[in-house]
Amino acid sequence: MDGQTIQQYAAARTQELPGAYLDHPFGPDWDVYKVRGKVFMLQTEITGEAIVVLKSAPTDSAALRDAYTDITPGYHMNKRHWITLNPGGTLDKQLIEDLVTESYLLVIEKNLPKAEQPVNPQTFGQE
Template identity: 55%
Template sequence: MTGPALHTTAADCAEELPGAQLEHPFGPDWEVYKVGGKVFMLMTEVPGRPVVILKADPDEAHALRQQYSHITPGYHMNKKHWITLENGEGVDEELVRELVTDSYRLVVAHLPRAERPVDPHTYGAGTRAAR
């Protein structure tokens, strides 16, 4: 997957998620996706390399960093709760969509129940790939 394809796939997935909104609070070079006013995905370029920054469960984030060389701690974010995804070996459309959906679900789970656009415990659960 190329860098532009990484951004396109992540953006397409985010735009399909109920209640997701795109904002540019840090200028035109940063695409920030939110649900319920909370960030679940950021996209930018880090010295010419397209990256996607996503929220992740700390244990899952650690496992992902061990398994994929193109997943690193979150760029300019809490290194325990965020990951940075770059294009490279093993990074395909299925993985990108899964990680974007997982990030979204984590954020939705912390919204007040009345503000949740979906049930975070069941939304997207049928599409998860086994690792």
């Protein structure tokens, strides 16, 4: 899958997440997706190819990097808590959508007080 497609799938998923929005605090070369002011996804092509950077639990990020050659440590982010989705052939649409959702829920759960959470991260998607 090429990087443009990965970015399109990831961006489309954000439109389904309550309170998610696109911002450009780092300039036009970075699409920064936030929920209540907290970053959960970044997209750029400054590396020469279209990539998506997502938050991930440290144990999950290590397992994902081991399982998929197209998942690497987070570009310009904490390498334990962020992953990069790269173009290649090992990522499918469902995995991309799941990783975007997981990043969103991690940010809500870890970075927002309960009163500011747009969804309950424990039950989101279970209805």
